[in-house]
Amino acid sequence: MRNVVLAGALVIAAAALSACGGGSGSPTTGSSSPSQNTPPSTSPIDDEPSNIGTEVDAPNPVPPTPPLLPTQPVSVDGSLGITSYYPLFAAGTPTTEQIQYREADGTLVTLMGMRPTERHARERGEGWTEADQGPGRYLTFASAYFQNRTYGIEIRDHVPAGKQLIEMVLIVNDGTFDGTTFSLFRNSNDEGVRDYGWSLNTGFNNPKLGGKPVCMAGSRDCKIEFDSYWDVPKGQPHRALKMGDVIELAPAQRLERYGDGMHAGEPVSDSLKGRAVVDGAGSRYYSFEQLYVVGQGLVPWYGVAPRLNSAPLPDATLLGGLTSLSYNYSEEPMRVFQQMSNNIGIVNSKRFVQGRRLFHTSFLDGRHSEHPNDNPVFAAHVNQLGPRYNQERCIACHTLNGRSAFPGIGARLDSMAVLTAATASTGANPLPDATYGLNVQQRSRDAGAPDFSVSVQSYETTQYTLPDGEKVELQKPVYAFKGPVPAKFSVRQAAQIVGMGLIEAIDEATILALADPTDRDGDGVRGVPNWVSNPESAKVHLGRYGWKAAKATLRQQIGDALLKDMGVTSPVFPSRDCQRLDPGCHDVSGGTAISESELQRVSDYLSLLAVPAQRSLRSGFPADTRVSPEHDVNPDQINRGIALFAQAKCVACHTPQIQTGSKHPFAELRNQTVRPYSNFLLHDMGPGLSDTLAEGKAAASMWRTAPLWGLGSLKYVQGSEQNARYLHDGRARTLKEAILWHGGEATASRGKFEAMTKEERESVIAFLSSL
Template identity: 45%
Template sequence: MMGKACVRALLGSALLTACVGGGTVRHESSTRIAADTGPDDTTITSPFPVPAAGATTASAHLPGIVPLFAPQAPIETLQFTLPDGTLVTRFGNRAVGRHGRERGEEWNEAGQGPNETVDEAGQPVDKGRGASLSFVPNSFRNRTWGLEIIDDSRVAGVTRPTLKVNTYNPTVDFLPGGTAFFRAFDRVGVTGYGWMDNGELLDRSGAICRPVGYPANGQPGTDHCTVLVKGYPAHAGLGADGFPDGRTVAARPLKIGDAVEVAPSMYTTSRAMQARGDAGGIRYVAGEWLYVVGQGLTPWHGVQPRLNSAPLPESVLSGGSGSVSYNYSDEGARMFQQPAGNIGMQNMQRFLEGRRTAHSSFVTGAHDESGNDPMTAVANLAGQRFNASSCVQCHTGNGRSPAPFMVGQRLEGMAFHVAVMDADGALRPDPRYGSAILMNAASASGASRDGGNAVKVAGFETRVVTLADGTTVELRKPRFAFDGPTPQRWSARAAQPLIGVGLLEAVPEADILARVRSKPDPDGVRGQANFSVDPETGVTRLGRFGWKATKASVRHQVAAALLNDMAVTSPVFPNRSCSMDPAGCRAAPPQIGITEGDLTALTHYMQLLAVPAQRSLASGFPKGVAPMEEHRVDPVQVAAGRRVFDALRCAACHTAEMKTGSTHPFAELRDQTIRPFTDLLLHDMGPDLADSLPEGRAPAAMWRTPALWGIGYTEKVAQWTPVGYLHDGRARTLTEAILWHGGEAAKARQRFERLPTADRAALLAWLRSL
């Protein structure tokens, strides 16, 4: 049979027909593909190329799999070297509410010094979390700017290096003095969060810095709003107790390897803001960066005597050089919302515009945070039925969806993928629900109400596991009840954390496929790739995202979530019939949906979400200040826990380290060594974790290995929402999650069950440090 081969893959659980080249494959279930012949009369047994039996995975290139990204110039250049050796580093800033080492109060207020705030009983008052990781109202409007550090420390013949720091913003005026360097905590008399500017303004006239456009990629910029840093600052000497003793130490010249703290502020004129139709403030602070002379930006943590900034070692940078630095403002709930720490000047703006879309209702356009203007462009785009009206209603704090924890609970924060299997063995969308159950319906007022499709918790099945040391653990599995007809095939899916998806997208296909085992290892672990038909081009790609690895790219995943969770159409899925009739998806007339610009912005936001650095190092809090809970770290126990993890052979699936490629559009994601603890492959997890809905090459018991990075922040990010692990949120603790492992992970679980108490505690401490 000649012509193009049309193959069908699952979108959610719906089948999508696409043509991918010569030959034909019948429309069959993705778990039972009938043989057919290609143009050369060879037998086609699968719609996707599969490694030959016994082939080593390193040589199994799978002809026909199209990489996500071809070689290309990055959207924005972050760092480059001029011919004379001058190092140019560029990064973006956004307005935030407070400085990075404040948690509501100054350090001297936390039980120290004469200025502390006390209650009627004379006890120090905790003013709550800080605002260094927060997002100010309308953060997406006129509240980003860029810094460029020009470093001549590696220029031949330079003996007294300098850092020239230029400020860029194309829309607003800047008042001079908006960039400060070097915390002044070691100076006599400075007990709070003082600053010392060791730079020298080149423009001493006090003139307002007028708007200037961002510099071209890889090209020298323009000296504008410039600070010249000529040396390390003078500071007070320290006594034995770590506090200033009155001695002074003279400034010295900069040298390669010096760690220079950078804390920009945004001072603008009211005239400039008003001219842009913006009623926002005229003074904002920004985050904090650490610049290493001769090297560039680096994530940091706080050391003695008072959380002085020091570079984090490479071994704890879970998300590479863009990892989120340690948080000292008590804002653990916001740790999954941060941009890459190495984000570019203009990419910061792209990130915030996408964030606005993620936090806006596709029913009303309202932003879920107070003080933000509504986003009218996405209002009324949700279909008549939907689960959530915004992305963050399911992804709490960009983390997991609320867990099923009580009888009668409605589960619109989760996704229920559904299908029917026809007599010919092919899976097709459910005739009532389509690819996924949408539980709410739009009302005349724009609010949501029960649409008759709700899924609720009907009860729980429980059993008890006794570990070798006598500890008993209750395992609990939810039972679900459907308001409408019970689907023939269905799968409960919890929303997964969004952090690091851009980094996973940047891992080369060949590196992922190299981990596929054609024969099981001694524990029975294999690992299998899933594949996906690109819904826009029809080419076959490697699956990376979703619980069954059926989505090839972040854009694909975002567009599928918009369609299946909110019934929002997009350039990827232009008609709501894509959920009910995948074969006719692109042939149906397009319906009004999210624009290409807003879909791209939302995709960019997801791609640039950063991963927190591992908290395996003790922090040097000021004298008398107790560490926050997330920083009560025992480095020895954490290190022991990693050894237990390795001894259990958990890394057979939860791959510890990967390297991203050099072709992703964002330079922030290129050539990064990352530690996601996933292989992005499918593994058989045994009957206890099986559902009734296969997808692609993933039968009911097969699941893509979830990443572990950030897992220690799960409860912080969820705040008051009960957390749940595994695909249906059943596991209330990490211990429960491990004890549900079966199939290929059964032997690793059995080793866990036999662990001594101290080793089990160490393993859990290590997991909580991620």
């Protein structure tokens, strides 16, 4: 154990972005009278303590999540396969926390959650004109990010109330901050500004503590205010604030720390100097750079001329509505599936990071997948891995929150799921395989246990020739089992996990309105809902998750994965016997490996992940700057692809736009116009994509329409274009192959794609790659 002293109560530090060298402890800045303070255009990369961690595990309790209101059964037409179901959420469901509201006089109050980051939003790991030397560190997660380091800012916008005033109140989730700074108004008028640089740099100082920059949880004493617009040409006076003004916000928090700030002059060892008093980890961080629109609130942004200046992204690009992740200019496209919703609340940012910790924790040794030697061991989850399992942590199957790593021929498929069933099993009456149960758990903690590895033995290949003569090779995997070959099985790759909360927030009636089980319009496309029995309550819900929509809730999806992939119990499946459908597996006493509150945290994390905005716009890189590959797009080609995608009737299943409801517990997810390109219904995709296992109403050839959001980021998240695989079993190496595998109800649309010119097909692929 390191020699770390804990002083006082647990302290939480927040994620923030400062103007490097600007404002820590400076006086509260008011109106337009102070002189503008433009920071230098570059900053030293090592101006904060190294990313050291701690062995001190200091969890911070989260306020209880309000209980869900009971729902009543809703009757539906029998053609939908059932006569009634239970909605997930009732009208009047309370929100977990507010994220925005208006006061009686029109003042707009927005609550902005923050987490720690390591650098600025436009720092790419090298100068803008230099060759690529690696990614930046804006989207990373520093050690101990999950404890004591989230916070928020309450933005009190009085401009809609007819006043010239905006207040920013620092809200610390836990403990004490000391020296938190705030930068506002990106100085786009300064030609030297690139990586960062703001017009207004200030600090959050506490008038109750003699103006010291010390801010504590439970207090609203630290705030700044301004009454004019600062991003003006040098030498010109500030102007009045007006509705629609855009203001970039870049906070940078500091925790109470040894040898500095509140503890300056105190004796301290070199090993502790600069470390956070609460847990011995890092004490200074940046945070997300957000864009605030006066009178409206926070919006996802992208960079425009000059110098990637911040501008609101058009609504059409916001695949996840206001949860969408802004364009990323730190060259970290591999990390875009891991970020918080853009509109996340203050306490919800804390729920998010705590759930993320569990998602990255090994249930064998309790170590975090990132900074394993710095982050404290999660002692409560040591040695909870089941006797048989596939992986020891959730993130191991979802590469950087993306898809399974697809191995080569002969390699074990232990980041994929191999579902199994007995000969007599049906969708309505599932029966476990005698050897494996409901899935093959390919690894064992007992070195003498039988080897149940599953691998790709070979591929059956088919040469497909398009009408214009282009040839495409399609491949179908042939599997090898070290154990007995199950009578029925289905191999599934793990899917990317962004947008899962938004899917849960869509009202059932919205999805069911897209169903057409009897093909009333005669277009050959049906769309059938799957119906799922809740494993905890036995109530019937609409299926939403998984390749066959066989899971109704995030809670069920998480519990199912914990049990089947890791042998870890939870309140959803409290016994490992549930993996074999033991009828008494829910009738157990005592605790489970994952507690109720921890299960809620993982659900919170998955719910609040941002969906990356569509990369369909050119960014305003300076002429002498290398354009990052993920932003080197052709908007005209993408727009042409959108039109062709619709003309081919692909939108009959891949519904472009849908509205979430007003009942989800997270305010962030309510009433969002989202663009998942899915109707979340089952469609018969023909014999080419059929396997042998049915689930509920989903026959072996039926699959849920997969959401397409995030599709274009897969090649970055998975490590390369060659590592990105498509369709349920990952057989398709390219998007073109994936389209050509479509059969059944999608046959006509596939034919329209085949009949396109090569240039038109490339436009469709360019569109899909922008999502």
